[in-house]
Amino acid sequence: MKEYFISLQNEVGFYFKILKFIIYFLVGSAFLILVNKMVRFFTFVFSKFSKEIFLNRLNLLLKLLIFVFVSTLTGWTLIYIFF
Numbered sequence: 001m002k003e004y005f006i007s008l009q010n011e012v013g014f015y016f017k018i019l020k021f022i023i024y025f026l027v028g029s030a031f032l033i034l035v036n037k038m039v040r041f042f043t044f045v046f047s048k049f050s051k052e053i054f055l056n057r058l059n060l061l062l063k064l065l066i067f068v069f070v071s072t073l074t075g076w077t078l079i080y081i082f083f
Contacts, residue, residue, distance in 0.1 A: 045054055
């Protein structure tokens with residue numbers, strides 16, 4: 001009986017390793033696709049528009065992201081304190 005559980009544990013471990021490598025592959029390929037899309041986007045932006053307009057829009061986007069982050073953090077803190 002003990003040998004059955006040992007063999008079952010080895011089999012599950014093998015499938016877990018395969019699943020881990022598949023997940024690593026999916027995460028890596030998604031990251032590479034995302035990087036490729038970003039490079040193509042920046043190539044398009046720099047070829048069509050001036051740098052000043054792009055930097056102004058990037059600055060606005062950065063300020064918006066900081067506002068969203070700070071407001072979310074503030075809301076989470078207030079809820080954590082009161083509840």
